[in-house]
Amino acid sequence: MSAFRDAGHLLRFAGLFVLAFIIFLVVRKVVVPKSFGEYGHYRGASIGEIAAHPAHFAGHQACDACHTDIADEKKGGKHAHVNCEACHGALGKHADDPASVTPAKLDTAVLCVRCHAASVAKPKNFPQVDAADHANGVPCETCHKPHNPALEAGGAK
């Protein structure tokens, strides 16, 4: 019995732990969102919230539906697999309401080198040029049609 009394202070310390643990559980209950873990290690309700965000991108198919001419032009060229919005930027709003939202003009001096600037890190077979050398300050679209850029060898040059 006295051994128990002499170890009483240890029980107090242990009590501190139990108390801290209970507080932890209570706080946890309060702060962890209700839907956490519903589907996985995340907040289940976030799926709905994210789905409710307005879409910024309209997607290839949407553009093709109205701009059939360009879609046709692009289809046969080297840029066939480059998405419209990869160059034109997110145009969801424009696709919803073309009359009031007009896409900004693109500057090919910035746009084309974003993908085609020569770099050792790019796969060897990806077409790349040193812009200063290759275009000499002439805008790219003078020679290349953006939607179908390949030139017949010796064509324009």
Added chain:
Amino acid sequence: MNGVEGFMYPNEVELVWSVLIVLYPYITGLVAGAFILASLERVFRVDAVKPTYRLALLTALSFLLVAPLPLQLHLGHPERSPEMYFTPHSTSAMAMFGYVYLWYLMAVLVFEIWLDYRREIVLRARRERGLLRLIYKIMTLGSDNISERSLHIDERVGWVVTLIGIPSAFLLHGYVGFIFGSIKANPWWSSPLMPVVFIFSAMVSGIACVMVIYMATSKLRGTTIDMRCVDTIAMYLFYTFIIDFSLEMLDLVHRIYEADESFRSLNFMVHTKLYFSHIVVQIGLGTLLPLVLLAITQVAKLSEMARKRTYALAGALTLIGIFAMRWNVVIGGQLFSKSFLGYTTYKVGMVTREGLPVAIALTLLPLLFLWVLVKLLPPWDDASAAHGATGD
């Protein structure tokens, strides 16, 4: 681009882990090392180091309290960090580390210090007045029992806690090494030796730190340094340092012999960008020189004064060397590109949340904590006697 040579992927140009992330393993290492030193006395009954037992525990606690701060300052949203406790993911090394940290802080360090000081705490709660009395009263947890038997029980329980504490200290710092060693995308870090190297370098830095703090505080308080104690500590420092150095060399030799695809790039880095911090500071000044100094004290018969000076110098160099080691791991691991085709530069910020002033403040903060702890719970042997005399 600024400071970039060759090719870097865009996300590699800026270093995301700054000098604060260098401090984090450094401080955690000091904790683990100081605790291991304390356990020498408690578990392995090395009586000579007794004068530093309590000091080592308090040092460990004050550094442990600061250890998470660099991480908090590094986070963009520090208020979200508790989420790692509330909804831990089993694949998150950091979340698991959070629990190790809490366990080590509360179940090992605070508990052990409390047990060891309980007698003094109770006596002071009876003696002090005002606010101090209240503080000590709270620390007693309302138990006034300091009977022979209860103190005996404390002694036994304290021993068990220290015993559990040793693997916990290894776990604590092993985990820090693990966090780096398990990053398979980074060849500079990814090595199963990393946790082991971290543990031994932690022991080295912690032992050196307590030794230097002990010598400095003795000087400040005008008491004599217990030479048997520092001689023993220096001996242990020497031995652990040899193990630590061998492990690091083993890692190095292994890398050189294996010479995998990352080797040319890393080798280049060690010869250029990291030359000063790695070869000169870490290996030269921070490892070989203190090792030689300590070796001299082991083989030659030096005067007491000469030994003191050598220990102080070796200790300070060791602390710098281990800091350089953390620097080279954390910063070095981010200076090269995963493409192995380019290198970037790290410039320590000044007036940023992760800048140099913040780093210096965080390094000094544990000393402030230690000062407060030492005031509250004097670790010196002569403390009770001095107190009786001045009657404060």
